[in-house]
Amino acid sequence: MNLRTPALLFAAVLGLSLAAAPSRAEVVDRIAAVVNDDVITWTEVYEIGADHIERGATADPSRRRALELEVLDVLIGRRLVEQEMRRLDMDVGDQDIERALADIARQNGLDREQLRVEVEGSGIVWDAYLDELSQNLREMMFNQQVLAPRITIRDDELLDAYRRGSAALSGPEQAHLQTLLLAYPEEASDEQMAAVLTQALELRQQALDGAEFSDIAAEHSAEPYASRRGEMGTFRQGELVGTLDEPAFATPVGSVAAPIVTPQGVFLLYVVTRDQPPAPEFEAVKGRLQQQLMELKYEEAREQWEVQARRRAAVKVLLESM
Secondary structure: OOOOOOOOOOOOOHOOOOOOHHHHOOOOEEEEEEEEEEEEEEEHHHHHHHHHHHHHHHOOOHHHHHHHHHHHHHHHHHHHHHHHHHHOOOOOHHHHHHHHHHHHHHHHOOHHHHHHHHHHHHHOOOOHHHHHHHHHHHHHHHHHHHHHHOOOOOOHHHHHHHOOHHHOOOOOOOOEEEEEEEOOOOOOOOOHHHHHHHHHHHHHHHHHHHHHHHHHHHOOOOOOOOOOOEEEEEOOOOOOOHHHHHHHHHHHOOEEEEOOOOEEEEEEEEEEEEEEOOOHHHHHHHHHHHHHHHHHHHHHHHHHHHHHHHHHHHHEOOOOOO
């Protein structure tokens, strides 16, 4: 259930969670940083970053302080945004929060009270959820009012992105395959299974020596491939079951993969052709490219703005690095 809605762009920064971590009760509050005249406390670091810090510190205890500083860095950026919003006389009001809650509830098929039940049932304190929602809305307003005027996307940039990403836009590679199945007898013994594998190796060698794979399949394969003369079809990478997918896209075109042993029997796979589907036309993907480029430019603009804001601000970090 998406209780934060995709429109809230900064809810998952660093994968931080509002869920309380067991170690929070042990934290003695103190000042972690001062941003101009605003104080960031140690408690605030763990309120948004407890899970992120604890997961990383469990894997490597020596990284705890570095992880705490990562979270603190996010909080400093947020505080600078809040200060800029106050300077511009802009902020998120109660009506903005209520509209966002109504939107999130509607997207999840809930009413307002059911949304609260779901949030609290996931272990998140409702007031903390509202604080995070308010922060997300503030970030969105900051993007629209401060960053958006700095961003332009030219047609030549979109065309360049299209040319550079055309292979990815075309989708996964696809292969035209033929196959045959040598099925095991019912309740086959180890000796019978070994005999089937030996036969598969012999038939594979016949194909490698120049025999038509379709003729071999028609004569030796179990159904349904015998009547199809081995025809299997065209598949994109990832569409076949695991034991067939890898050899289908690793075996050279015009060759037969090594026998593939399955619970049903032994498969031989012949790769007829393999190619990359053509990329869609530029106009068909222009909107998607524009969105991707816009997100990238927002990140760049935010980084540039924050570098400048930190130079102008008095930021004092009181958590020593280790």
